[in-house]
Amino acid sequence: MTAHLPILQVVLPLMAAPLCLLIRNGPATRYLAIGVAWTSLWIACQLLGQVVAEGPISYMLGGWVAPFGIEYRIDAVNAYLLVIVTMIASVVLPFGVDRIPLTVPAGKEYLYNAAFLLCICGLLGISITGDIFNVFVFLEISSLASYTLISLGKGRRALRAAFSYLVMGTVGGTFFLIGVGLLYQATGTLNMADLAERLPASFGARSVVVSFAFLTVGIGIKLAVFPLHQWLPNAYSHAPARVSAFLAATATKVSFYLLLRVFFGIFGVTYVFGTLRAQNLLIPLSLLAMFVGSVAAINQTNIKRLLAYSSIAQIGYMTLGLSMASVDGLTGGIVHLFNHALMKGGLFLVVACVGYRLGSDRVEDWSGVGRRMPWTMAAFVVGGLSLIGVPGTVGFVSKWYLVLGAINRGWTLVAPLILLSSLLAVVYVWRIIEIAWFRQAPAGAKREEAPLSMLVPTWVLIGATLYFGFHTDLTVGVARQAAQALLGGTP
Amino acid sequence: MSQVMDHGIYWLCIVLMMIGLYTVISRDNLVKKIMGLNIFQVSVIMFYVSMGKISGGTPPILVPKDQPGAAEVVYSNPLPHVLMLTAIVVGVATTALGLALVVRIQEMYGTVEEDEIIEMDRTE
Numbered sequence: 171m172t173a174h175l176p177i178l179q180v181v182l183p184l185m186a187a188p189l190c191l192l193i194r195n196g197p198a199t200r201y202l203a204i205g206v207a208w209t210s211l212w213i214a215c216q217l218l219g220q221v222v223a224e225g226p227i228s229y230m231l232g233g234w235v236a237p238f239g240i241e242y243r244i245d246a247v248n249a250y251l252l253v254i255v256t257m258i259a260s261v262v263l264p265f266g267v268d269r270i271p272l273t274v275p276a277g278k279e280y281l282y283n284a285a286f287l288l289c290i291c292g293l294l295g296i297s298i299t300g301d302i303f304n305v306f307v308f309l310e311i312s313s314l315a316s317y318t319l320i321s322l323g324k325g326r327r328a329l330r331a332a333f334s335y336l337v338m339g340t341v342g343g344t345f346f347l348i349g350v351g352l353l354y355q356a357t358g359t360l361n362m363a364d365l366a367e368r369l370p371a372s373f374g375a376r377s378v379v380v381s382f383a384f385l386t387v388g389i390g391i392k393l394a395v396f397p398l399h400q401w402l403p404n405a406y407s408h409a410p411a412r413v414s415a416f417l418a419a420t421a422t423k424v425s426f427y428l429l430l431r432v433f434f435g436i437f438g439v440t441y442v443f444g445t446l447r448a449q450n451l452l453i454p455l456s457l458l459a460m461f462v463g464s465v466a467a468i469n470q471t472n473i474k475r476l477l478a479y480s481s482i483a484q485i486g487y488m489t490l491g492l493s494m495a496s497v498d499g500l501t502g503g504i505v506h507l508f509n510h511a512l513m514k515g516g517l518f519l520v521v522a523c524v525g526y527r528l529g530s531d532r533v534e535d536w537s538g539v540g541r542r543m544p545w546t547m548a549a550f551v552v553g554g555l556s557l558i559g560v561p562g563t564v565g566f567v568s569k570w571y572l573v574l575g576a577i578n579r580g581w582t583l584v585a586p587l588i589l590l591s592s593l594l595a596v597v598y599v600w601r602i603i604e605i606a607w608f609r610q611a612p613a614g615a616k617r618e619e620a621p622l623s624m625l626v627p628t629w630v631l632i633g634a635t636l637y638f639g640f641h642t643d644l645t646v647g648v649a650r651q652a653a654q655a656l657l658g659g660t661p
Numbered sequence: 662m663s664q665v666m667d668h669g670i671y672w673l674c675i676v677l678m679m680i681g682l683y684t685v686i687s688r689d690n691l692v693k694k695i696m697g698l699n700i701f702q703v704s705v706i707m708f709y710v711s712m713g714k715i716s717g718g719t720p721p722i723l724v725p726k727d728q729p730g731a732a733e734v735v736y737s738n739p740l741p742h743v744l745m746l747t748a749i750v751v752g753v754a755t756t757a758l759g760l761a762l763v764v765r766i767q768e769m770y771g772t773v774e775e776d777e778i779i780e781m782d783r784t785e
Contacts, residue, residue, distance in 0.1 A: 337698060
């Protein structure tokens, strides 16, 4: 049984999705989805425990030996990611479980749950597989599901957001496919571990450089790296609230993992950062993302859009950690992946809670909401502090490692810039806190907390940002192990 | 000139790819955007299929060993073709979803021209 956990991780949500279509009953599929998410979380925890204790797991699909068959390969990096994705799914799916009919078109809930399960399946598949063509397939499964989910948002703008994401995402996915093709042409293999072995022989070929460029740009579109981020604010701000929370917390994180895998797992750190000098492009783009994202966030009038632009800035931190290509920098990037999933997921859930009571995502409508929904807004304060990077929250831990990485690299200019961009986060977080807590609520507003089924999941994520802010051994330990594995054991 | 002739199939792929990408970027009509996306994907499919062809290669159907000349037979690589079956399915799914979204947009906005939609969103 435990030998087949890697495949169950993907097949469980994949099989549950068509089951939803057969059941055609909203509440039944709702609880089915929650059950699948929780089981997946259990499987992911088992896999992580096994990896930490015994080293990487290799699973051959159908018993076909790699590199001929498809291999599922789980090491510290993706075991960590599997836990993050399933954990966010397990928290977001039960969110408002007794109120869902109000937020999803009537009679369509089973379709919504099916799309949600497919999206989870795709994201888990990208994380778990060791075959690069398989990555493309899962990438498209998760993308198609997320276009569908986004289009279910309220109002017609959601449709346009979903459409432009579909165009951008398909171009990105096809770029990835071209890159895979060129790699296959150069090496004759699709298995990532095998690619890493065979590729150095063809590093001189121009097609390998072209393939690297296509893969990077393709993943960059999915990751919303700075100049390729146009789709993200619209998609996140018009999607249904739970979908924004889930996608903001997982989709970009999985793309970031894919970038890590391609850079360090396939091309190797010496080729990417030694021969091609990718950091010369990545560092300026990351820094630009940090500042452009934060400044754009300050000027937003819609709170979901504000959080979406802040996500672009946070992705900048992650790619900055990646471009340091040192254990500290990578640890910072990978820990930030986990931490940002917690805090952005939590913050989007807060927005969903307030949106449920107020029916508005506009910043000015939030005046005095702190007194009306104190528990909800307290969660926002904690999440916001974490976004800034105040000590005691997870945001501090990841920024600490990023600054440490920058200093160890001797980048004396980058370290202050990280701190400076955190100050910009203070501006946009404080603006919301000021409006929510220190302005008068409109007359006649009564104290009305969000329902418990919404408040509890929100606080689970926000509480986790506090817990992992103090107990850093678990997250940082695994992230460090992952960083060392990616760098091939070199310090 | 030999550069062009030797890599004929690649030039064809690149030209198709650029036609597709240009259509996606330049057209305001959402249906045309989807068609551009389709052309773009087809160019990649052609690129993969051409990759599997080996000069003088036969289709990869095993020639029985006792047949004369069986030892010299060169087979084309079937793997890229198989990969493209998957990519075609993905392309069809994307097109279907894209067109479904266009239908919904047409219902909600009454137009499929992107510039008009942007204008309607702005004045709203």
